[in-house]
Amino acid sequence: MSSKAIVTIILCVLIASSFLLYKYGGVEALENEPDTKRLIYIPIGDSLAEGWHATTKDKSYISILSQFIQKGLGYNVITKNGVRVAGAGLKDAAMPNISKIIMEHPDLITIEFGTNDSNRNKKAYVPPEEFKMLLWHLVERLQQAPSNPKIILVTTWNRGQDSLKYDHIIKAVAEERDIAVANIQNVWMNRTDTCGPDKLVTYNGLSDNWHPNDKGHQEIAEIIFEQAKKLLKEQN
Incomplete structure (x- = not known):
């Protein structure tokens, strides 16, 4: 050859x-x-989800929760903007954006609505029966997403008896749809150390005496993480 x-x-x-x-x-x-450790997190909510009134973005409950998941569970967390609208509720923020949320291919979704939905002085207000119907439909649609996301409902913030009424609905939907709920009532109920002070400079403007402060956001993140930890450890 x-x-x-x-x-x-x-x-x-x-x-x-x-x-x-x-x-x-x-x-x-x-x-x-497949990147088995990558986790796409989509937060849905109102002004609390926007970070009002943590002093800096990294002290908002969304940022802290992302850090907890990354450091505590070893995921590479990609936190998307999601749907976060101050003053809004299910009917004017979540429902019109369901397709957008699903197209982000979420692995984890937190839903924090009900505060403005329960306030008769807000455009976002819906009566309890309608709130339950909207929340049920939202969760049902998200559970059908191809990415099969884990979903955590978060109870309302600091609206007294209205909060308790709508929180009851949130817990009922969570039970009926077999998803997790993070109950943050203990962060605001009979507390003065988790909100305020008034007129403090924050990355979302001047603070008030109602929205959670850094301590409030920290505690909210800790409560949500306890639920996320259970869900994501099962998945992991």
């Missing part, structure tokens, strides 16, 4: 080997390998 023929055979073997490596064990395999 001539040296030219030998060289040709060697080149053919190398080309074939390269192709097999690329297709079954190389670049393509690496690109298609």
